[in-house]
Amino acid sequence: MNPDILPDPSPMVSAEEDNLLSSDDETPASTAPDPLYSQYLDEEDSAWVYQNLRSGHPENIPTNAIPSSPSKSNQLLTPRSSSGSLTCPCCFTLLTMDSQRHEKWGTQFRSILVMNVFVDFSVPLSHTSKGFLKIEGEVNAMEPPKKLNEIECWYKTQCARCGTGVAWLEYGEEVYHFYDCLESS
Template sequence: MEVGSNKGDSMVESPTHSQQTISDDDEIDYSVKPEFYDPDLDDKDEVWVQKRRKGRSSDAVLSCPACFTTLCLESQRHEKYVTQYRAVFVMNCKVNSDQVFAEKHPKPRKGKRGRTSGESESGFSGSETLHEVSCSACSTEVGIIDQDEVYHFFNVLPSES
């Protein structure tokens, strides 16, 4: 479109030298440090996490997929299902004891290679009582907890630790 061309009944004009466009950057005074900025915060956070882990390693830090609240600093990725994790030490999780899932397995069936398998695809064997686990901040279901108090996460966002 050319400057000064007609578009319908209105005239489109380009800004002249007398009109100044002011951006947000022009209004920010960079000589004053921002009130909530801490240049050492990343280092402080790393020390805090290392203190919590006590030298142990983790496959991923797990967060809630809805509100990004940290749920676990130490987790182990499932060997077969790479989007599933298990953990013992968690935070910001609530166990819904009203939701009880009793996992019962049918008779062992033959696998692809003709062997029988006593373990289901989810990794649970026998008859177990499972409870729903959700994020304490937003109540999004993020996994389950088994009778051995091991958390199994399947609806989380993993990040490198």
């Protein structure tokens, strides 16, 4: 081998491959469309939220997305009459994503679908005309006392992560009444 003639350090690249190489990173550019990208993703996501997470008053949500069926394009979608989601005031754990604000007391909310809470069945309260009274009886934190099921009972509900009291469960109606929680819309 002649020492005066050095091999070319760049590999041999054909004209076709040279056209496919990007000038920035020297990697081949793909000609196939990205299966995880769509120019309509934001509109599709917004329509999905309105369709699945909202209810109440009709609202027309026009989208530029390609409809999956002709009946779904520009359909009348309804927003929920929700006050928003609630989080624990101490550890900010999400407690419910759908709540309704109390008509009289603005810091209280009610919800049926909850998460990250623990109902303490060892602390039952009974609602009377004079207010709430603590009921003495069997103490089992995992299930409600059987003899109290026919009267209106409320049970203390805590954040499952930090143990802060965040709500009362109205056992007969299966409604959680939240107080002093952080609201976000």
